[in-house]
Amino acid sequence: xxxxxxxxxxxxxxxxxxxxxxxxxxxxxxxxxxxxxxxxxxxxxxxxxxxxxxxxxxxxxxxxxxxxxxxxxxxxxxxxxxxxxxxxxxxxxxxxxxxxxxxxxxxxxxxxxxxxxxxxxxxxxxxxxxxxxxxxxxxxxxxxxxxxxxxxxxxxxxxxxxxxxxxxxxxxxxxxxxxxxxxxxxxxxxxxxxxxxxxxxxxxxxxxxxxxxxxxxxxxxxxxxxxxxxxxxxxxxxxxxxxxxxxxxxxxxxxxxxxxxxxxxxxxxxxxxxxxxxxxxxxxxxxxxxxxxxxxxxxxxxxxxxxxxxxxxxxxxxxxxxxxxxxxxxxxxxxxxxxxxxxxxxxxxxxxxxxxxxxxxxxxxxxxxxxxxxxxxxxxxxxxxxxxxxxxxxxxxxxxxxxxxxxxxxxxxxxxxxxxxxxxxxxxxxxxxxxxxxxxxxxxxxxxxxxxxxxxxxxxxxxx
Amino acid sequence: xxxxxxxxxxxxxxxxxxxxxxxxxxxxxxxxxxxxxxxxxxxxxxxxxxxxxxxxxxxxxxxxxxxxxxxxxxxxxxxxxxxxxxxxxxxxxxxxxxxxxxxxxxxxxxxxxxxxxxxxxxxxxxxxxxxxxxxxxxxxxxxxxxxxxxxxxxxxxxxxxxxxxxxxxxxxxxxxxxxxxxxxxxxxxxxxxxxxxxxxxxxxxxxxxxxxxxxxxxxxxxxxxxxxxxxxxxxxxxxxxxxxxxxxxxxxxxxxxxxxxxxxxxxxxxxxxxxxxxxxxxxxxxxxxxxxxxxxxxxxx
Numbered sequence: 235x236x237x238x239x240x241x242x243x244x245x246x247x248x249x250x251x252x253x254x255x256x257x258x259x260x261x262x263x264x265x266x267x268x269x270x271x272x273x274x275x276x277x278x279x280x281x282x283x284x285x286x287x288x289x290x291x292x293x294x295x296x297x298x299x300x301x302x303x304x305x306x307x308x309x310x311x312x313x314x315x316x317x318x319x320x321x322x323x324x325x326x327x328x329x330x331x332x333x334x335x336x337x338x339x340x341x342x343x344x345x346x347x348x349x350x351x352x353x354x355x356x357x358x359x360x361x362x363x364x365x366x367x368x369x370x371x372x373x374x375x376x377x378x379x380x381x382x383x384x385x386x387x388x389x390x391x392x393x394x395x396x397x398x399x400x401x402x403x404x405x406x407x408x409x410x411x412x413x414x415x416x417x418x419x420x421x422x423x424x425x426x427x428x429x430x431x432x433x434x435x436x437x438x439x440x441x442x443x444x445x446x447x448x449x450x451x452x453x454x455x456x457x458x459x460x461x462x463x464x465x466x467x468x469x470x471x472x473x474x475x476x477x478x479x480x481x482x483x484x485x486x487x488x489x490x491x492x493x494x495x496x497x498x499x500x501x502x503x504x505x506x507x508x509x510x511x512x513x514x515x516x517x518x519x520x521x522x523x524x525x526x527x528x529x530x531x532x533x534x535x536x537x538x539x540x541x542x543x544x545x546x547x548x549x550x551x552x553x554x555x556x557x558x559x560x561x562x563x564x565x566x567x568x569x570x571x572x573x574x575x576x577x578x579x580x581x582x583x584x585x586x587x588x589x590x591x592x593x594x595x596x597x598x599x600x601x602x603x604x605x606x607x608x609x610x611x612x613x614x615x616x617x618x619x620x621x622x623x624x625x626x627x628x629x630x631x632x633x634x635x636x637x638x639x640x641x642x643x644x645x646x647x648x649x650x651x652x653x654x655x656x657x658x659x660x661x662x663x664x665x666x667x668x669x670x671x672x673x674x675x676x677x678x679x680x681x682x683x684x685x686x687x688x689x690x691x692x693x694x695x696x697x698x
Numbered sequence: 699x700x701x702x703x704x705x706x707x708x709x710x711x712x713x714x715x716x717x718x719x720x721x722x723x724x725x726x727x728x729x730x731x732x733x734x735x736x737x738x739x740x741x742x743x744x745x746x747x748x749x750x751x752x753x754x755x756x757x758x759x760x761x762x763x764x765x766x767x768x769x770x771x772x773x774x775x776x777x778x779x780x781x782x783x784x785x786x787x788x789x790x791x792x793x794x795x796x797x798x799x800x801x802x803x804x805x806x807x808x809x810x811x812x813x814x815x816x817x818x819x820x821x822x823x824x825x826x827x828x829x830x831x832x833x834x835x836x837x838x839x840x841x842x843x844x845x846x847x848x849x850x851x852x853x854x855x856x857x858x859x860x861x862x863x864x865x866x867x868x869x870x871x872x873x874x875x876x877x878x879x880x881x882x883x884x885x886x887x888x889x890x891x892x893x894x895x896x897x898x899x900x901x902x903x904x905x906x907x908x909x910x911x912x913x914x915x916x917x918x919x920x921x922x923x924x925x926x927x928x929x930x931x932x933x934x935x936x937x938x939x940x941x942x943x944x945x946x947x948x949x950x951x952x953x954x955x956x957x958x959x960x961x962x963x964x965x966x967x968x969x970x971x972x973x974x975x976x977x978x979x980x981x982x983x984x985x986x987x988x989x990x991x992x993x994x995x996x997x998x999x
Binding site for chain 1: 709712835
């Protein structure tokens, strides 16, 4: 044991506390970095030596820099992100659709249906009146316009969902590629026994981002890399440094088909059906939810058209001839419903009973037409207006329940984030306290060196 | 649990957001004064509101139907009163000469007056409504139902029904054959052909045929009763329309009350909630401001 070893011990303290201060600095600098996990130095006593007859350590040594990390929590957060991504997308799109059905504060399709049948009531009081006949034609046109407006709003939303698939799959592919690259860097760094904490934090953050878009399961390997599998079907998305890729079959421009080339697979892309995350919600909206509303509106349009056309045919118009169809005969949906082009004048409205003479004041057909408003035989036990009101309520209910689900998801996510923050987040007060502690320790270690130097001086003074 | 400054900050943001969301919801309620602004605010009540709105529109439509039908019936009633007056005049004319002792000049005057009265009856029976419809012509609205040249009825006996409440109709017109020709059934007012009675009377007066004149007078009485029957029928229909209007109006009031119970905001409640929420929000803001300023940095020199 020599004076030199005292200097060595002081030296080990100085350098250890320098590293500790560096780590504290890194923590403080990254206090607001998303996904950053706080780190700490692991200090151990340096190997012992017994050169002076008894065993004594040779100072302090930094054995590693660890990050505070909870793998299980990360997986839970990923699952929560997937649910949140699905529900948020659905909620946003449904809230965009809701104003189309907002009959509560504006007049829309429901009012147009009432007005149309009301105009037949007016006609029944003056069956030969030109003004009343014109009112029937005008309200029929308004009804057609309203059907078109609702139908266009719905089909535009479907198109928007389809187009958004391009951006969504592109962003997923970019994320998959980044994760694979980070896996490679982590592996290389760890092999050189380096510290890959920051790279791992970055990768974990990307996994979180990815889980918002699609449902995934991830497993961490012993070499530090993470493998990711697709939750819908189990295909490999990332294996080590290889990334899979999503692609779109655009054969049908209105309905892209999502395909997947699994990681490490050379073969052709296979069709997949994502059901989770943003991608799953986009597909569900495009294929099920919005077409569901659309088919209800279509049914309403076709039923009204066919009922009115049948009654027109069973009555007589102002010239005494049998009435012709009021709505275009080939009406199959709310998008294509139109006034029959053959209707060119008000005299073609069939207000009188079949077989009536020209200019008849008979109103029985107009009455029958007006009575359609209360007809409950065709729309599953409700009237036309009632059936539309039910649809409005259903849209309202869907929006309300998804809004509630989203706020629940957000609360859950925020709770998980709090848990993660509690474990891995940087506390400035803690870091500042550590900073003071490490500074004092650094000063003390320096003092040991100056003391040893003074002792050395004393010894050298003896010699001279 | 370990607490970090970021946790405090995130929680503060989340909770302030929740506070502000409730505040903005209350503000929406107090400015629109409506509980339901979009269907998702309360889907079930929104459905009820829409149903009520549809029923209100239908009620308005029925009331408009009744108003128009009432106008038509007023015109009919005036015409019937005129017809009834003419019958009374004819009856008193006949009373003046029925003894058979009148001279030829007197009989000629009476005969001329009877012919004029018949023309007036025909004119009155060809009364048109405001829309230009012949009110006694049934559905053949554009051709006059009666003429001076022939006693035949050119109209039809169709009753024009209108809807006065859901699935409830009311005949609006009285056809000329029932009142002047004594034909038609359901309703039938009598079986006297009034126009023919006038022709018979004129012939009897000209021939001074006392028996025929007596018979004609009897027929005139029966004819007057026929018109009175029609007036009674019309009056009862108008009474029904009146009571339907009252029923529709009372239904409308009930429906409007139901709608406003659902839709109208209780301002007192919202006002109290709003001020509570404002207090809570400002308390949250001031607490956040105080806590987020605290740091060990303030004490380290």
